[in-house]
Amino acid sequence: MHTSGTRTRPPGRLRKALGSVLLDTRPLRYPAYRRLWLSNIVTAVGAQFAAVAVPKQLYDITGSSAYVGLAGIFGLVPLLVFGLWGGAVADAVDRRKLLLASNTGLALTAVALWAVAAAGIGSVWLVLGLFAAQQTFFAINMPTRNAAIARLIPLDLLPSAQALGSTVFQLGSIAGPLLAGMLLPVLGxxxxxxxxxxxxxxxxxxxxxxxxxxxxxxxxQRAGLRAVLDGFRYLALHAVLLASFLLDIIAMVFGMPRALFPEMAERTFGDPPGGGFALGLLYAAIPAGAFLFGVLSGWLHRIRRHGAGVVVSVVLWGVAVIGFGLSDSLWLGLLFLALGGGADLVSMVYRSSILQAAATDEMRGRIQGVFTVVVAGGPRLADVLHGSTGAALGTSAAVAGGGALVVVCATAAALCLPAFWKYEAPTR
Structure with missing residues (x-):
């Protein structure tokens, strides 16, 4: 008996050690949250198919990364308008009904994009218009989905739920582009x-x-302009939240080079003109790094200096983007993108935790609307910036220069905002 007991101790210690490192799955014990989480799994891969298909379709029609970057404007305007308004609606109506309506809209626009591609219609403006419509429904869906989480699980599990949701999204972002890269030349x-x-x-x-x-x-009572403005007034009273948004804007606007992926896949990394495996790998590399860090994110809750964690993560993201821009080897470039994805995951977890700790339920939809505008709008501004800069200066200079701006601006922000650098998570 003594021998048998001795043999069971190492596995017990191993389980305890792994539990302190691996992803916290306690939110999945709640059935309603589990259903919402499962719906994210189903949609994540399919959504990434469209994320690869739209830029590729635009590049095939025009042969210019500038038009690919133009998609950023058509995605940004709906996000700015309907992201803020959708957050106000999420506070004023039943969030389940709003999720049903916005999910239905997303599905219908995906069907329309399929019909245009299947018919061989080579209209840039039609593709961009349908993409804008899809982003309108996305702008309403995301703040509603995020605001619903706090109604489905205890508040102390919100950071773990954020890590779970992000990890699932990143998994879809890996599988989707990889499958798209393989299926694109075969199925279209x-x-x-x-x-x-x-x-x-x-x-x-x-x-x-x-x-x-x-x-x-x-x-x-109503989701009008006054409700939206109330959300901004709420943010104005929380300087730490504003600083977290600023850091994310710096990271994404200057440092997200995805508009240049179609051109770099062909001209830098050797894909054939009809599309190839390198394009899928480029789109998958950032979420792959984020997914790996997400799986091993069990330690993140033990760090209370969330402000410093955001700043350091953003600087590391900038360094990784510089490395990618200077790479002429596909595998070295993928490594830098994966490291950047890991840094972005850490930044997201801490920024989301800061947001959830500050917002009450009746304000959560509007704050999440602003959060959606910042998180999703930043990369679309980056599409415009990198697309035009890449066309003028070349892809390497555009990407590496953007990464350098991230490092400089994030460091300057930390120096100018010492309260954010010192911010610690609440003890309760």
Whole structure:
């Protein structure tokens, strides 16, 4: 008996050690959150098919990265308008009903993109218009989905839920581009859009099974301009939140080079003109690094200096982007992108934790709307910036220069905002 007991101790210590490092899965014990999380899994891969297909379709039609970058404007405007308004709506109506409506819109626009690609219609403006419509529904869906999380699990599990959701998203961002890169030359663009549409339709089942989430006491009666402005006034009273948004804007606007991936896949890394494996790898590398860091994110909750964690992560992201811009080897470039993805995951977890700790439920939708605008709008501004700069100066100079700006601006922000650098998570 003594011998048997001795043999069981190392595995017990190993499980304890792994539990302190691996992803915290406690939020999955709550059925409603689990359904929402499962719907994210279903949609993540399909959504990434469209993320690869739209830039590739635009580049195939025009042969110019500037037009690929133009998609950033068509994605940004709906995010700015409907992200803020959608957050206000999420505070004023049943969030389950709003999720159903916005998910349905996403599925319908995916069907329309499939129809255009299948018919061989070579209209840049039609593709951009449908992309803008899809981003409109996305801008409403995301703040609603994020605001719903706090109604489905205890508040102390919010950081773990953020890590779980981000890790699933990153997994889809890995599998989606990889599959897209392999299927694109074989099946064509229309099939990628079709898979996206089917996945979004399947996710509606999980949303249907969510509980009702009507507005609580103190929520706005109407989702008008006044409700949106109330959200900005709330943010104005929380300088730490504003600083976290600023750091993310710096990282994404200057440092996200995805608009140049189609051109770099062909001209730098040797893909054939019809598309190839390198394009999928480039899109998958950043989420791959984020996913690996997410799986091993169990230690993040032990660091209380969340402000410093954001600053350091953003600087490391900038350094990784510089390395990618200077790489002429595909595998070295992928390594730098993966390291950047890991740094971005850490930044996201701490920024989300700061946000969740400050917002009350009746304000959470509006704050998440601003968060959606910043998180999703930044990369779209980067598409415009990198697309035009890459066309004028070349891809290497555009990417490496953007990474250098991230390092300089993030360091300057930390020096000018010492309160954010010193910010610590609440003890409760």
């Amino acid at each position: 663009l229309s099939t990628l859009y079709l898979v996206d549409a089917v996945a979004l339709c399947a996710a509606l089942w999980a949303v249907l099974r969510l509980p009702a989430m009507p507005p609580q006491a103190g929520a706005p």
